[in-house]
Amino acid sequence: MAFWPLAVSVLVVLLLQPIYFLSLASLGHLTSRERTVGHLSSAFDSGVLADDGAPRALLFKGGEQLTECISLGIGLDQAETPVQTAITGAYPMFGSTHACEGLHHVVTGAPASWQPYFRYWHGYRVILAPLASAFPLWFVKIVNALLVATACALLWLTLRRYCDAAVATIFLLTFVCLSDVLFIWRTSTHSLSLAYILAGASLFAALLQKDWTPSRLIVLAAVLGSGFNFIDFLINPPMMPMLMAFFVLLSRRRDAGLIAFATVIAWFAGYSETWAAKWVLAYAAMPASAGVVGDIVSTIEVRTVGAFNGVYLFPLAATARAFLRALNRGGVIVPLIILAAVAHYAAMALAIMLSAAVISMQKRPSLWELWAQLRMLKAKLPLLGHKRVRRPEA
Numbered sequence: 001m002a003f004w005p006l007a008v009s010v011l012v013v014l015l016l017q018p019i020y021f022l023s024l025a026s027l028g029h030l031t032s033r034e035r036t037v038g039h040l041s042s043a044f045d046s047g048v049l050a051d052d053g054a055p056r057a058l059l060f061k062g063g064e065q066l067t068e069c070i071s072l073g074i075g076l077d078q079a080e081t082p083v084q085t086a087i088t089g090a091y092p093m094f095g096s097t098h099a100c101e102g103l104h105h106v107v108t109g110a111p112a113s114w115q116p117y118f119r120y121w122h123g124y125r126v127i128l129a130p131l132a133s134a135f136p137l138w139f140v141k142i143v144n145a146l147l148v149a150t151a152c153a154l155l156w157l158t159l160r161r162y163c164d165a166a167v168a169t170i171f172l173l174t175f176v177c178l179s180d181v182l183f184i185w186r187t188s189t190h191s192l193s194l195a196y197i198l199a200g201a202s203l204f205a206a207l208l209q210k211d212w213t214p215s216r217l218i219v220l221a222a223v224l225g226s227g228f229n230f231i232d233f234l235i236n237p238p239m240m241p242m243l244m245a246f247f248v249l250l251s252r253r254r255d256a257g258l259i260a261f262a263t264v265i266a267w268f269a270g271y272s273e274t275w276a277a278k279w280v281l282a283y284a285a286m287p288a289s290a291g292v293v294g295d296i297v298s299t300i301e302v303r304t305v306g307a308f309n310g311v312y313l314f315p316l317a318a319t320a321r322a323f324l325r326a327l328n329r330g331g332v333i334v335p336l337i338i339l340a341a342v343a344h345y346a347a348m349a350l351a352i353m354l355s356a357a358v359i360s361m362q363k364r365p366s367l368w369e370l371w372a373q374l375r376m377l378k379a380k381l382p383l384l385g386h387k388r389v390r391r392p393e394a
Helices: 003-025 033-046 065-073 082-088 099-107 125-134 137-162 165-177 181-186 188-209 214-231 239-250 256-285 292-305 317-327 330-359 367-389
Strands: 091-093 113-115
Touching (some): 003 082, 003 214, 003 256, 033 137, 065 091, 065 125, 082 256, 091 099, 137 181, 137 239, 165 181, 188 214, 188 239, 239 256
Antiparallel strands (some): 091 113
8 A cells, every 4th residue: 555655755755956056066155175274273273172082171172073174174175076075075184194283274374175975965964054154163062062952852742742742751860861962063964953853754754743634644754764864974764664653553543553563664665775876976977996885785795794893693693782882981870779769659640549349349358368368379379380281092
């Protein structure tokens, strides 16, 4: 039944690709390289950025500085046109040093080499590049924090509508305390990805409550998956479709299980189609010497069957490591307190239920009578087990 909605989704996502390309190609008219370079140079001077990826300013320490410097360096190559940058996504490098040192060389006018990064759309630049051009980097990070906080608030409101304030608060507190949400604003690309995940899932949930048909929900899921691939730097792709499926199941709609499954399939289909479209664009636009196909295939091999940054290739290894890392945080005390409170509340509810059952009896048993019943039940259990294993005679 979802064949036609999925087919329409493929067409809609395909039509989005020119929009993605034009939005990136037009950034040259919306930004100023001189202002961006000035703001980045000030960021290095003030300790917001550092050559080794460890900023001096305590407030800005942490985060994934490698990704931060790569994303900020794209678009600064004076030899490239905005159209070329939209395809190549080249960032500065200085030998085998940290990406932040390559960025520092460029903003100070020193020579640097440029590394093409055509495996991604780098659509986060539609937001990040104008911000870095208009404001100092410390202010951009404040904007990151506000975006994430707004998205978290939107998720809380959505959960409250579907469940209640207690469920929404427990969900959000656990998520914040056991993850990097509190400090994700230090990495601009990750902040945008997380804000998109939470806000997009909340939008999907709102339209779900407006009784959108399954066909429209499937197409919307594909569009959201496509948009996420456009802005994403390969950060938490499964989170958004899982949240969307969660809201479908909470809605108690007819065939909710099938709708949730189709929603997840459509989301990943839109995500994959958009990624493949970028690869095709890079292959068609780049010269053969760029080795687009070889770079993409070798990266796929490394990330699936190769050794990469201590990745252990056996089932659920990443899941176990992520779970243990989440528990190795000071914030774990908050969910533990919530767990204790819920367990105490449930114990009290069970006590009330059992007491009510005894009170409702016409002849209430005494403690000794209850004890006698337990001893009788204990005596019967071995007999029941013996009857279960005894085979009938031929």
